Amino acid sequence: MKPIGVFDSGVGGLTVFREIARELPHQPLVYFGDSARVPYGTKSPETVIRYSLQAAAHLLDRGIGMLVVACNTATAAALPALQAQLSIPVIGVVEPGARAAVKVTRGHVGVIATEGTVRSQAYTRAIHALNPDIEVIESSAPLFVPLAEEGWANTHVAREVAEVYLSPLLDAGIDTLVLGCTHYPILRGTIEKVAGEKIAIVDSAETTAHSVRESLDGDTPNDGEPEHHFIVTDATERFRRIAGEFLECEIQNLELVSL
Amino acid sequence: MKPIGVFDSGVGGLTVFREIARELPHQPLVYFGDSARVPYGTKSPETVIRYSLQAAAHLLDRGIGMLVVACNTATAAALPALQAQLSIPVIGVVEPGARAAVKVTRGHVGVIATEGTVRSQAYTRAIHALNPDIEVIESSAPLFVPLAEEGWANTHVAREVAEVYLSPLLDAGIDTLVLGCTHYPILRGTIEKVAGEKIAIVDSAETTAHSVRESLDGDTPNDGEPEHHFIVTDATERFRRIAGEFLECEIQNLELVSL
Numbered sequence: 263m264k265p266i267g268v269f270d271s272g273v274g275g276l277t278v279f280r281e282i283a284r285e286l287p288h289q290p291l292v293y294f295g296d297s298a299r300v301p302y303g304t305k306s307p308e309t310v311i312r313y314s315l316q317a318a319a320h321l322l323d324r325g326i327g328m329l330v331v332a333c334n335t336a337t338a339a340a341l342p343a344l345q346a347q348l349s350i351p352v353i354g355v356v357e358p359g360a361r362a363a364v365k366v367t368r369g370h371v372g373v374i375a376t377e378g379t380v381r382s383q384a385y386t387r388a389i390h391a392l393n394p395d396i397e398v399i400e401s402s403a404p405l406f407v408p409l410a411e412e413g414w415a416n417t418h419v420a421r422e423v424a425e426v427y428l429s430p431l432l433d434a435g436i437d438t439l440v441l442g443c444t445h446y447p448i449l450r451g452t453i454e455k456v457a458g459e460k461i462a463i464v465d466s467a468e469t470t471a472h473s474v475r476e477s478l479d480g481d482t483p484n485d486g487e488p489e490h491h492f493i494v495t496d497a498t499e500r501f502r503r504i505a506g507e508f509l510e511c512e513i514q515n516l517e518l519v520s521l
Numbered sequence: 522m523k524p525i526g527v528f529d530s531g532v533g534g535l536t537v538f539r540e541i542a543r544e545l546p547h548q549p550l551v552y553f554g555d556s557a558r559v560p561y562g563t564k565s566p567e568t569v570i571r572y573s574l575q576a577a578a579h580l581l582d583r584g585i586g587m588l589v590v591a592c593n594t595a596t597a598a599a600l601p602a603l604q605a606q607l608s609i610p611v612i613g614v615v616e617p618g619a620r621a622a623v624k625v626t627r628g629h630v631g632v633i634a635t636e637g638t639v640r641s642q643a644y645t646r647a648i649h650a651l652n653p654d655i656e657v658i659e660s661s662a663p664l665f666v667p668l669a670e671e672g673w674a675n676t677h678v679a680r681e682v683a684e685v686y687l688s689p690l691l692d693a694g695i696d697t698l699v700l701g702c703t704h705y706p707i708l709r710g711t712i713e714k715v716a717g718e719k720i721a722i723v724d725s726a727e728t729t730a731h732s733v734r735e736s737l738d739g740d741t742p743n744d745g746e747p748e749h750h751f752i753v754t755d756a757t758e759r760f761r762r763i764a765g766e767f768l769e770c771e772i773q774n775l776e777l778v779s780l
Contacts, residue, residue, distance in 0.1 A: 298558075298568055299558060304556075304756055305756055377759070408666075419678055496564050496565055496568050497563055500563055
């Protein structure tokens with residue numbers, strides 16, 4: 263059985279990796295974190311496309327049978343290019359999140375994401391393609407990424423930052439909030455407290471994992487402990503530490519490559 | 522008169538650029554921000570050396586007569602390699618900061634910097650080379666960079682983050698605090714409030730500009746409005762916005778290059 267490739271600019275996509283591993287507990291996965299060139303969120307679309315194609319080429323050499331683009335910025339910028347150039351299925355994080363949002367909303371969706379994702383308006387387009395009557399407000403929340411990576415997700419500082427970022431969306435009357443960056447599920451508890459019980463949270467890591475399971479349609483191992491692999495382009499020890507915290511386990515099979 | 526090259530991984534080195542422009546108001550400067558590969562602070566020394574040599578080669582092609590490495594991480598990792606390979610003077614930010622700290626301290630120096638700079642122990646070595654009896658404590662303050670870049674330097678959140686980062690240093694009895702990342706002068710007001718009046722602040726942007734003036738020894742234009750140039754490797758509009766805020770002026774002569 264071919265492994266599934268999970269690609270992100272750094273550690274954020276590990277939230278997607280974690281959800282896929284929960285949905286498909288016997289499926290081997292190969293995680294690729296482009297830690298030498300993280301973050302993608304402030305880079306231009308042309309650069310993100312170039313980097314994504316390089317990462318995909320490396321994962322194809324590893325024999326993957328499906329590619330999950332576990333990074334909203336890379337999905338927004340590079341998904342069409344990846345789907346055009348690769349002969350295997352490629353799943354991004356935007357479409358599953360947009361579908362989940364359309365399913366639960368009563369008409370007012372807020373999206374928080376990186377600057378690059380917000381600028382691309384990828385969520386607004388994906389939601390409007392399903393239902394043009396839904397109002398969508400997108401807003402960037404750039405400090406959430408370093409807060410998650412520094413292990414500050416459940417601090418008072420994180421809560422104050424969340425209040426600043428969410429208050430314009432809450433004031434605008436959203437009923438659904440899409441976590442449009444794969445780092446943000448790490449701050450989900452804090453975000454939920456600030457948003458309050460009445461706001462439905464759409465976690466694009468969870469919704470993407472559902473999409474992966476559906477598209478495999480049972481074509482996945484159904485027993486055995488799978489061997490996962492992790493590939494990074496820089497700073498192996500930093501990745502090992504943060505990934506260990508995100509996945510709550512010790513990271514095995516970690517490799518450094520140069521693109 | 523040849524321009525001086527000022528090199529940083531992104532926008533942080535603009536604090537050094539600003540101080541050099543103040544010290545030498547008629548000297549033309551060329552700023553190089555490697556915004557496609559920012560941040561350097563979480564990358565390995567080998568990668569930082571490779572990137573720094575590429576940036577220096579580009580600036581040499583522009584005819585610079587001196588190179589200022591306006592990034593603590595790049596100075597800590599790559600200054601010896603740059604000095605060995607370039608035939609023009611190369612000035613880093615660590616040595617001037619270390620000298621200023623040794624001059625003002627009563628024996629207990631704290632250094633805040635990125636993870637990469639702290640791991641390199643470059644400040645401890647530079648200070649001990651001048652006076653081995655001085656006690657040096659280094660501590661990373663990674664959230665300061667995104668706070669500065671997001672324009673949150675003078676917010677309540679920044680103050681709370683500063684309290685968390687500085688309290689171990691203050692509890693350890695430091696009398697001098699080195700701002701060992703070129704982003705941190707943007708937060709100087711907040712840092713000073715938390716540190717209190719009794720702590721001397723060493724701003725490596727200021728001390729580096731003094732070093733540049735001293736090493737030129739009068740060999741710099743003494744009239745005329747200089748024409749500065751700015752070169753970035755990605756995300757030109759983001760650089761224009763943040764640089765405009767840092768330098769408090771509109772950015773002219775901004776160019777995008779690919780390395």
